[in-house]
Amino acid sequence: MIAQLPILQVIVPLVAAPLCLFIGRPKLVWLFTLVSSFMAFIISVVLLQQVMTNGTIIYSLGGWSAPIGIEYRIDYLNAYLSLIISATSSIILLAAHTSITAEIEESKLTLFYVLFLICLAGMLGIVASGDVFNVFVFLEISALASYSLIALGSDRRALTAALRYLLVGTVGATFILIGIGLMYITTGTLNMHDLSLQLVNVADSRTLVTAFSFFTVGVCLKLALFPLHWWLPNAYSFAPSVVGALLAATATKVAIYILLRFIFTIFGVEFSFSILPLQYILVALGLAGIFVASITAIYQQDVKQLFAYSSVAQVAYMMLALGLNNTSGLVATLLHLFNHALMKGALFLALAGVMYRVGSVQLEHFSGLGQRMPWTMAAIVIGGLSLVGLPLTVGFISKWYLLRATLENGWWPMAVLILIGSLLSIVYVWRIVEAAYFTPSVESSSNIKEAPLSILLPTWLLVLANLYFGTDTNFTVTISNLTAQYLLGASP
Amino acid sequence: MCFLLLTAFAITRAHDLLATVMLLSIYSLLCASFFVVMDAVDVAFTEAAVGAVVSTLLLLSTLSLTGRFEKPQREKPLFGLIIVLTTGALLIYGTLQMPPFGSAAAPIHQHVGSYYINQSYAETGIVNLVTSVLASYRGYDTFGELVVIFTAGVGVLALLSSQKSYPIAPIDKTILPAPMKQHHILRVVSKMLIPLILLFALYVQFHGHTGPGGGFQAGVIFASAIVLYTMIFGLQAALDVISVAWLKLFSAFGVLIYSSVGLLSLLSGENFLDYSVLAQAPIEAQHLGTLAVEMGIGITVASTIMLIFFSFSGQMHSIGEAQ
Numbered sequence: 001m002i003a004q005l006p007i008l009q010v011i012v013p014l015v016a017a018p019l020c021l022f023i024g025r026p027k028l029v030w031l032f033t034l035v036s037s038f039m040a041f042i043i044s045v046v047l048l049q050q051v052m053t054n055g056t057i058i059y060s061l062g063g064w065s066a067p068i069g070i071e072y073r074i075d076y077l078n079a080y081l082s083l084i085i086s087a088t089s090s091i092i093l094l095a096a097h098t099s100i101t102a103e104i105e106e107s108k109l110t111l112f113y114v115l116f117l118i119c120l121a122g123m124l125g126i127v128a129s130g131d132v133f134n135v136f137v138f139l140e141i142s143a144l145a146s147y148s149l150i151a152l153g154s155d156r157r158a159l160t161a162a163l164r165y166l167l168v169g170t171v172g173a174t175f176i177l178i179g180i181g182l183m184y185i186t187t188g189t190l191n192m193h194d195l196s197l198q199l200v201n202v203a204d205s206r207t208l209v210t211a212f213s214f215f216t217v218g219v220c221l222k223l224a225l226f227p228l229h230w231w232l233p234n235a236y237s238f239a240p241s242v243v244g245a246l247l248a249a250t251a252t253k254v255a256i257y258i259l260l261r262f263i264f265t266i267f268g269v270e271f272s273f274s275i276l277p278l279q280y281i282l283v284a285l286g287l288a289g290i291f292v293a294s295i296t297a298i299y300q301q302d303v304k305q306l307f308a309y310s311s312v313a314q315v316a317y318m319m320l321a322l323g324l325n326n327t328s329g330l331v332a333t334l335l336h337l338f339n340h341a342l343m344k345g346a347l348f349l350a351l352a353g354v355m356y357r358v359g360s361v362q363l364e365h366f367s368g369l370g371q372r373m374p375w376t377m378a379a380i381v382i383g384g385l386s387l388v389g390l391p392l393t394v395g396f397i398s399k400w401y402l403l404r405a406t407l408e409n410g411w412w413p414m415a416v417l418i419l420i421g422s423l424l425s426i427v428y429v430w431r432i433v434e435a436a437y438f439t440p441s442v443e444s445s446s447n448i449k450e451a452p453l454s455i456l457l458p459t460w461l462l463v464l465a466n467l468y469f470g471t472d473t474n475f476t477v478t479i480s481n482l483t484a485q486y487l488l489g490a491s492p
Numbered sequence: 493m494c495f496l497l498l499t500a501f502a503i504t505r506a507h508d509l510l511a512t513v514m515l516l517s518i519y520s521l522l523c524a525s526f527f528v529v530m531d532a533v534d535v536a537f538t539e540a541a542v543g544a545v546v547s548t549l550l551l552l553s554t555l556s557l558t559g560r561f562e563k564p565q566r567e568k569p570l571f572g573l574i575i576v577l578t579t580g581a582l583l584i585y586g587t588l589q590m591p592p593f594g595s596a597a598a599p600i601h602q603h604v605g606s607y608y609i610n611q612s613y614a615e616t617g618i619v620n621l622v623t624s625v626l627a628s629y630r631g632y633d634t635f636g637e638l639v640v641i642f643t644a645g646v647g648v649l650a651l652l653s654s655q656k657s658y659p660i661a662p663i664d665k666t667i668l669p670a671p672m673k674q675h676h677i678l679r680v681v682s683k684m685l686i687p688l689i690l691l692f693a694l695y696v697q698f699h700g701h702t703g704p705g706g707g708f709q710a711g712v713i714f715a716s717a718i719v720l721y722t723m724i725f726g727l728q729a730a731l732d733v734i735s736v737a738w739l740k741l742f743s744a745f746g747v748l749i750y751s752s753v754g755l756l757s758l759l760s761g762e763n764f765l766d767y768s769v770l771a772q773a774p775i776e777a778q779h780l781g782t783l784a785v786e787m788g789i790g791i792t793v794a795s796t797i798m799l800i801f802f803s804f805s806g807q808m809h810s811i812g813e814a815q
Contacts (some may be wrong), residue, residue, distance in 0.1 A: 018748050061631070062632060063633040063762060068608075070633060134632065134633055182587075210582055308725040380591075
């Protein structure tokens, strides 16, 4: 059974999705969804252990060994990523039923869970696959599911947000497909490992450079790198709350994973960072993204929008760290993948609680919530502090490694700029704190109670994870280090 | 090729959305013929069925909801033009150094491709190379594509099926007349055609091994017969034959057929979608596996397309009633 685990973690949610339609009762469907997500989570834990002890796992689908067939190739990077994805989705699902029942019609609940599972399976499939075309197929699966999930939002603007996301996402996917097609033309293979061997022979071809550029632009659209981020804030904020939480915690991470995989495993560091000035582009856009997105976040009235812009800034941090092109930078990117999922998962779930009780996440409705919903607000405060990067939270760990990476390159002015960027995040977190604790509550909010336990507990689970992994960095730093070494060592 | 460019240009210039949709349909048909010239018959088949027929129908039903003409806009999207030109220039720049078209020395014909060409028949016993790659060698990708289609169906259903707007109660047929009641020729001809189309769909479904065809194409053809029936005899008549609730289950059922083949291999201790567990002789096993998988594809594709079409026309009906 152990040998089948790589496929099972994708197939369990994928097969569970159509089965949901045969169940009927929304509550049972939710339980079923929750169980399958947890199964995927347990499998990913076992897989990570397997990779740690035995090294890379190769799994040939249909019994055809690569490059004839499709293979799954589980190494540190994808085991780590699928752990992040399945863990956050399971915790979010714990809160999903209470939150989603209040936000969408009852007749659509089953369909919602079907789409949720498909989205999850799509992301896990992208991460596990060792075949570039297979990655594209699963990218489409998860993207299509997330467009529909976003459009389910109760706000009518959710529809336009979803449509915009659909258009941008389709353009991104087309670019990625063009890149993959050109790679296939020059090498005749779609298997990642095989590609990395074949591409060395054609490294100077213009076709390959074009393939790389198309691919990178496509992925950057998907991961919302500034200035290609404009679709993200509306998509995250008008979606149903739990969908916002899922996408904010995982979707951009998956896109970053694809970028990492292509840069390090397929094209190799030398090609990626020497033929094109990708390194400088990433650093410049990363810096610009941090500042523009953080400043925009400060002026938002809708708290979901605020955190969505902050997500753009956080993605920019990760790209900046990647662009530094040294081991610490890569470790910082990998750490932040995990840490940011924890922060944004906690924050968006807390907002789901606010949405449930208050029915709105406008900043003006936050007044007095510090007394009315103490636990939820405390969660937002801790999540926010983690976003800022205060010691004892996970945010500090990623910032610490990022600063170390910049100093290793001797770019101390950039370190200063990063610190200024953190100051900006203090400002937008402070605006929420001010509204929640230091503004007298309005009359109409007098009957607002604490969020229900089913939302509060998962939120606090993530908040405590923020604190735990902020003090005990053993797990995250070890795994990030191993991954970084593996990626830099395995690349040709 | 020239026609293709001409049509694309005409599409961008047209302001009448109905004309745009018709031009898009022509564009798809041209694409399909282009694929035939390139010897990609299977792709041409799908393009003709999906691009020229089904998507045109869906766009037309959307148009009947929204109105025929686009809003006039004055702004000149210069920025967009620059980006498009850059992209195009980059593409041309990249393709200039591509291996020449049709050259046997090109990498795509050397590496994995030649393996498929030489070994496929011996290993799978399937005459149609495309089917063997699609259903066996890269069967997992095809499974993914099937899930994409299923997702599309579920997504449309989730967005359009609102209890307020969907006619659930069986409405008396005299109140809701069939749209084409007065066109006797259409009714008679379509009644003659529909069984033939259904039969052809089944032929395409089971003939994927030896000729162009397979589940995707068959599903679309099957669905288009039902869509024709709906257009001539009315939505209610079609819903009497097969309801939305059943279609939903059927589209899930197709995906489950495909995955159960894979799970069967898992249970016998082989890798996912390894067909060799299905029968003793490897060739026969491949045949069985492909057949089952194509069956799943056909069911899901047909029911998803019907589902999407019914959702759209259900929307039309409810709006019509409101007025």
